[in-house]
Amino acid sequence: MIVQAEQLTRDFVVGRRSARRRVRAVDRIDLHIEAGESVGFLGPNGAGKSTTIKMITGILVPSAGRLRVCGMDPVSGRRELARRLGVVFGQRSALWWDLPLRDSFELLRAIHRVPWAAYRCRLDRCTEVLGLAELLAVPVRQLSLGQRMRGEVAAALLHAPPLLVLDEPTIGLDLVSRERLRGFLHEVNTSDGVTVLLTTHDLSDVERLCRRVVVIDRGQVVTDDELGALRRRSSGPRELVVELATPSSELGLAGVPGVLGCAEEAGGLRQRVRFDAAISAAALVAEVMRRADVRDVAVLEPSIEDLIRALYARSGS
Ligand SMILES: Nc1ncnc2c1ncn2[C@@H]1O[C@H](COP(=O)(O)OP(=O)(O)OP(=O)(O)O)[C@@H](O)[C@H]1O
Numbered sequence: 001m002i003v004q005a006e007q008l009t010r011d012f013v014v015g016r017r018s019a020r021r022r023v024r025a026v027d028r029i030d031l032h033i034e035a036g037e038s039v040g041f042l043g044p045n046g047a048g049k050s051t052t053i054k055m056i057t058g059i060l061v062p063s064a065g066r067l068r069v070c071g072m073d074p075v076s077g078r079r080e081l082a083r084r085l086g087v088v089f090g091q092r093s094a095l096w097w098d099l100p101l102r103d104s105f106e107l108l109r110a111i112h113r114v115p116w117a118a119y120r121c122r123l124d125r126c127t128e129v130l131g132l133a134e135l136l137a138v139p140v141r142q143l144s145l146g147q148r149m150r151g152e153v154a155a156a157l158l159h160a161p162p163l164l165v166l167d168e169p170t171i172g173l174d175l176v177s178r179e180r181l182r183g184f185l186h187e188v189n190t191s192d193g194v195t196v197l198l199t200t201h202d203l204s205d206v207e208r209l210c211r212r213v214v215v216i217d218r219g220q221v222v223t224d225d226e227l228g229a230l231r232r233r234s235s236g237p238r239e240l241v242v243e244l245a246t247p248s249s250e251l252g253l254a255g256v257p258g259v260l261g262c263a264e265e266a267g268g269l270r271q272r273v274r275f276d277a278a279i280s281a282a283a284l285v286a287e288v289m290r291r292a293d294v295r296d297v298a299v300l301e302p303s304i305e306d307l308i309r310a311l312y313a314r315s316g317s
Pocket residue numbers: 012013014023024025043044045046047048049050051052
């Protein structure tokens with residue numbers, strides 16, 4: 001097991017003097033991640049994601065609980081762990097601000113004692129896939145956010161760590177940069193077997209990258225499941241899209257149990273019917289076919305946005 005957290009807890013003391021109080025940022029979290037997994041770590045602002053990530057990477061000391069990362073205690077084994085861990089913080093740079101990107105990479109190579117041949121090989125691949133060729137000679141401070149983030153990800157992978165931890169890696173990136181980064185991370189996970197743990201507020205990242213989703217809220221795990229299983233378990237509304245042979249503005253479905261609403265499009269040739277678990281898709285299709293001349297139907301599953309929104313709502317945020 002590559003990450004093993006049991007009852008992991010972190011308190012902060014905030015406020016001054018008489019107003020001092022303890023805030024529990026992470027509250028007895030259990031988290032087990034196997035080598036090769038790709039896990040999305042989600043939750044609303046202030047849920048405790050970054051605090052957890054900082055404990056996993058050895059930056060913060062837990063207040064209580066047990067934590068092993070790559071078989072080590074992240075705090076006492078921090079130097080050793082640094083060789084097995086790649087870390088990207090979207091909000092903070094691991095690069096040398098005044099140096100060209102290439103020099104930052106070479107410093108990291110030296111720090112991690114990566115042999116030149118292996119280093120060149122990995123750098124070539126990162127350069128190609130992340131589109132860094134024109135950026136290598138540019139001082140980091142002159143890079144745009146999206147350019148720098150691609151550099152950060154390359155920097156985190158130059159020593160071929162088996163575990164890559166990213167805290168909001170796509171924050172502030174434009175669509176093209178985002179997609180490029182996601183594609184690269186997906187490849188790193190599926191082809192190289194690198195374990196990926198990432199936090200994000202962009203659910204397309206999760207959709208593209210993560211097999212498994214852990215949702216935390218107010219420091220506690222509220223869901224930990226495969227994305228597919230989450231979808232299947234969800235009782236969130238689905239949508240039936242019906243293409244009709246002749247325009248019809250009223251299918252008369254309003255009273256049918258499980259039907260939440262109907263919207264018409266294309267001048268009545270298309271109807272969108274929202275429904276919940278009280279009726280099956282098959283039963284609803286049968287109802288529709290009794291009422292109208294149907295050319296085609298499609299069932300849309302709830303989007304991951306809907307799923308996660310429902311999970312946040314359930315935990316009271
Ligand atoms: N250094 C600190 N001192 C005091 N409180 C802190 C500190 N760091 C975090 N906290 C508190 O701990 C809680 C969790 O914060 P954390 O940064 O882990 O949230 P997050 O899930 O990463 O949120 P976001 O999505 O906004 O990044 C918050 O209430 C925050 O105010």
